[in-house]
Amino acid sequence: MRRPLVQELLPPYAVGAETRADAPHEVLHPEERAAVAGVSEGRRREFATVRGCARRALTTLGHAPVPLVPDPRGVPRWPAGVVGSMTHCRGYRAAVVGWRRDVRALGVDAEPSRPLREGVLRTVSRPEERERIALLQAEHPHVACWDRLLFCAKEAVFKAWFPRTRRELGFRDVTVTFGGAGGTFRAAVLASEDPGYGPDEGPDPGRDFDGRWVARDGLLVAVAFAGATDR
Template sequence: MIAGLLPAAVTAYDTFTDASGDVLFPEERAVVARAVDKRRREFTTVRDLARTAMAELGVSPVPLLPDRRGAPQWPDGLVGSMTHCDGYRAAALARAADVHAIGIDAEPNEPLPDGVLEAVTLPAERTRITALAAAYPHVAWDRLVFSLKETIFKAWYPRTRYELDFAEADVTPVPEADSSGTFGFALTVAPDGPDTRWLTATRGRWTTGDGILVTALAVPRTALPAQRRG
């Protein structure tokens, strides 16, 4: 599912089953030593996928440790993103010489839990969600908007180290078919925050299938570099 959402410069792998055996480095194993089995399986499988992509890019396998926000720390010269939800795992990588940033996310194609929608969306987004749900009821649009924001944040944060709030991203999903489409977005950050144009100039893509929503954004090197205002 994931590869079809990303440009040719990005190497992506996904799976509906977990990796067999212990494929972690000792440093990674320590990160999830006290985690529940579900967390260990997710953590292990996405790293197995990521190292498969690294091998295709000619990069030797190394530990992929999370930073303080949980974002994977990639080897020099690579950008990437990983995601997992119940029944699905994915990883996408590219050479930094070709791509500025990548964000991917996967979520169940199910409505958000009660009370979450208001916490993660803007009023304008809720208006769009209502209209889209009437036209395309097979897509959980509230969950899709949440996933789109997660994808944007994953692409944005490693390059800027600026932590976005949900209210700072206004996303507009655009269906192109019954089960897929694109999305655009605007970011509103503090006046002295990073320039947003390098990211918002790019449109992302989304798709649904097998009960899963998958969203992706890859920013080519032709985009504007991140700069600070002021």
Template structure:
């Protein structure tokens, strides 16, 4: 079985993205995590763990923006709790215990970016049945057995697809609005929107890739072309 992986403790979100995008990540602790005053004002009163999570995500985003040669601007919060990117930028932020990452690109290069990070472990009991169709579950059963937790890969793939599509439509999908096929060799997946949520102004299908390693599942989706609507992608 050819499953994309990286030697522990190294994982790379950047390796899942096209050359026109940039990513930054934090694995474990980072003493240089910062939150800007403008961001503090919009975050409000939240638990300290959420402050750290928020600050780490914004720190990664600014590092990725600097890698594109852009100024490290504040990244505020939109009406849907999504990061509000500076004009001309699309991006995505993700975090899970012990890991945080952000990916950005210029609007002229990509229409949308969606990334997600998950712990590499099976989904809690009952979750898979909630987020998938019987046909999706049957397809997962045809994949090679462990060491890969394919249910978690599929969950993460859907998250990345939802974030990318949100950039284009400013609306969220339900987990069962997209049918995802995971390919065990080559580390790729494809998501097909169901007819009930199809929108002729945006793609009906999304292609992405994944990597498994260091106790993590990382997924990424990008959409080529200029973005038609205002910037913003969810930070779920």
């Protein structure tokens, strides 16, 4: 059996689970059912399936499966001591988790492997990123849709950043540099007058992220992470 695609992208102290199809009979906890009351059946299946992935990942991590209710911003409430992230796009659902003692921040995003609509790249990128993307597209045109991959990597960073800091980021507040076609990237949240400290953080929650990505089977998947400070 082929190793889960998302697991290829994770550091050794994190685990993931994925599926390519919704599970029509995935059981939701009462609190979760209440969170999706009134939504469409398709949205409910998507919600349930990705939480099934998350509970499988938690089990692999060594934590009992628990309800995963979204907060008012839609961010899953993970168990104490756990960092995690979920993603879903057409034909793909995945979740990643790790112990907080091992990983400060963890985010995953999946996107269809097709170019962004005209004009979107300029909205979600900085000038130097567009220059790098143009070079990558010229050097490795068959590896990935580089503009969509940039978007995907930034979404993964946002998912890693926001639960820790509770601060919004714009697309131009993050800069991403890909390590060529090798499946890695580095990302940094750019400094500003508002440092974005979380309520329970020390002087700096960390602005730099490592990342890995893969383009396969019509999908782009990216993971951003920051290891624990004492590692």
